[in-house]
Amino acid sequence: MIEKERFPVSEYSWIERNGFAPWAAALLWLVVVFVLFQLLSALFIVIFLALKEGSADLLSIMQQLGSELNLLFIVNSAGQILMMGLATFLIVRLHAATGTQREFLRLGWKPKTAGFIFGGLLLILAVQPLVIWIGYINSLLPVPESITALQESQLEMIRDFLMQDGVLLFALFAVAVVPGVCEEVLFRGYILRAFEKSWGIIVAIVVSGFVFGLFHLQIANLLPLAALGMVLGLMTWLSGSIWPAVAAHFMNNAMAVVAGTFYPELFFRELSPEFLPPLWLVIPATLVAVAIVYVMIQRSENIEPKEHAERS
Numbered sequence: 001m002i003e004k005e006r007f008p009v010s011e012y013s014w015i016e017r018n019g020f021a022p023w024a025a026a027l028l029w030l031v032v033v034f035v036l037f038q039l040l041s042a043l044f045i046v047i048f049l050a051l052k053e054g055s056a057d058l059l060s061i062m063q064q065l066g067s068e069l070n071l072l073f074i075v076n077s078a079g080q081i082l083m084m085g086l087a088t089f090l091i092v093r094l095h096a097a098t099g100t101q102r103e104f105l106r107l108g109w110k111p112k113t114a115g116f117i118f119g120g121l122l123l124i125l126a127v128q129p130l131v132i133w134i135g136y137i138n139s140l141l142p143v144p145e146s147i148t149a150l151q152e153s154q155l156e157m158i159r160d161f162l163m164q165d166g167v168l169l170f171a172l173f174a175v176a177v178v179p180g181v182c183e184e185v186l187f188r189g190y191i192l193r194a195f196e197k198s199w200g201i202i203v204a205i206v207v208s209g210f211v212f213g214l215f216h217l218q219i220a221n222l223l224p225l226a227a228l229g230m231v232l233g234l235m236t237w238l239s240g241s242i243w244p245a246v247a248a249h250f251m252n253n254a255m256a257v258v259a260g261t262f263y264p265e266l267f268f269r270e271l272s273p274e275f276l277p278p279l280w281l282v283i284p285a286t287l288v289a290v291a292i293v294y295v296m297i298q299r300s301e302n303i304e305p306k307e308h309a310e311r312s
Contacts (some may be wrong), residue, residue, distance in 0.1 A: 007110040008054075014094040022095060026194035029091055032217065033186065037079045044075055069161040073174040084182035088190050095102060105189035106242045112299055113241045120235045120244035122229070123253050126289035127231055129277035131224045136271045138223040147219050159268050162260045171257045174226055182251035187212045187229065188236040188245045192312075205233040228252065234293065 015025050048071065071252055089101055096104035187208060195204035212229030213222040232245040259267040269275065277285075297303055 007202065013096055021198055022194040023198035024118065025094065026191050026204075029088070030191065030211065033083045033087070037083045039056040040083075041075045041079045045071065068158065070167075070170070071165070071171070072157070073161060077174045077178045077293060080178050080182040081236055084186040087188050092190055095190075095197075104193055105185060105187075106193070106236060106240060107189070108241060109127065109243065110240055111303075112301075113243055115299065116235065116239035116244040116246045116296065118246040119296055120239070121251055123235060123292045123296075124228075124248040126285050126292060127227070128255075129285045130289070131227055132277055133282060134227050134278055135221060135224040136273075139220060139271050143220050146203065151218050151220050155268060159264055161258065168257070168261055171261065172202065172254055175257050176250045176253035179253060180246050183212075184236075184242045184246045184249055185233070187215075188232055188242050190234050192236060201237055205230050207235065208233055235296065237302060238293075238296045240301060255275075 015022055045068075049068065079124055088106070091105050092101045102108060158175075191211060192208045195208050197202075199207070209226045209229030209232075210222075212232075213225035216225055218225065221284065232248060235248065236242050236245045256267070
């Protein structure tokens with residue numbers, strides 16, 4: 001039997017006192033984060049390049065962007081830290097009683113957290129073959145050409161960034177460390193908790209996973225991103241901490257950085273049936289993932305023991 005996790009948000013939270021639905025407030029904040037992140041990043045880049053080039057000509061500034069990939073990733077990281085991380089921590093005060101933001105976001109470290117981190121790392125490895133297959137299925141769905149072109153340009157930018165000499169450590173920081181922490185604070189910390197308060201944990205995990213996928217503006221990769229978001233949400237709730245998801249998110253992105261840096265011809269190739277993981281690998285890997293989740297459920301403090309449930 002699933003027992004609803006207790007957390008210190010009640011009639012004392014500003015959101016509930018003023019009659020706002022937690023899920024609606026969370027989605028509104030997500031829109032604010034997305035818009036401000038894009039606007040502030042674009043403004044900073046334009047100002048920086050205008051000062052560097054000594055010209056305010058927008059066309060020349062846009063042409064210069066292609067040679068300033070490091071700047072783009074620096075600005076992207078700064079925006080994630082400020083908006084997804086720090087600003088989200090502050091906005092949580094509207095949902096939680098005074099001084100309980102850390103508990104609301106599940107930032108605490110519990111005796112079992114280290115074990116869940118180890119399990120989360122194994123789980124994110126085990127689901128990779130299945131996620132690749134989900135990505136292939138997603139690629140078969142019709143997508144507008146404009147969106148396909150946008151995603152191809154994003155991939156080309158990432159490929160060019162990773163092909164620079166001596167960029168590996170910076171890439172790991174910008175693509176794995178910063179998103180691993182900041183996106184988890186936003187999505188598995190804030191969004192998942194707010195959705196849980198409105199709809200319960202199962203719906204919260206599923207919906208927050210799809211919202212996570214949509215936020216990346218990669219419709220052609222929506223399903224695999226959503227699947228990863230759900231896996232991260234599940235391990236967050238079962239562990240009662242976002243740190244297993246932070247570690248798993250970091251590993252997932254770090255593997256992509258390393259693969260894209262050293263094996264770009266394999267990593268950036270178009271998905272096709274001949275390059276998919278064989279079923280003899282997908283099936284046992286998926287069974288291992290299910291076994292890991294089962295162990296996590298047995299160790300979770302958010303699920304009542306069967307014996308206690310039967311006595312109740």
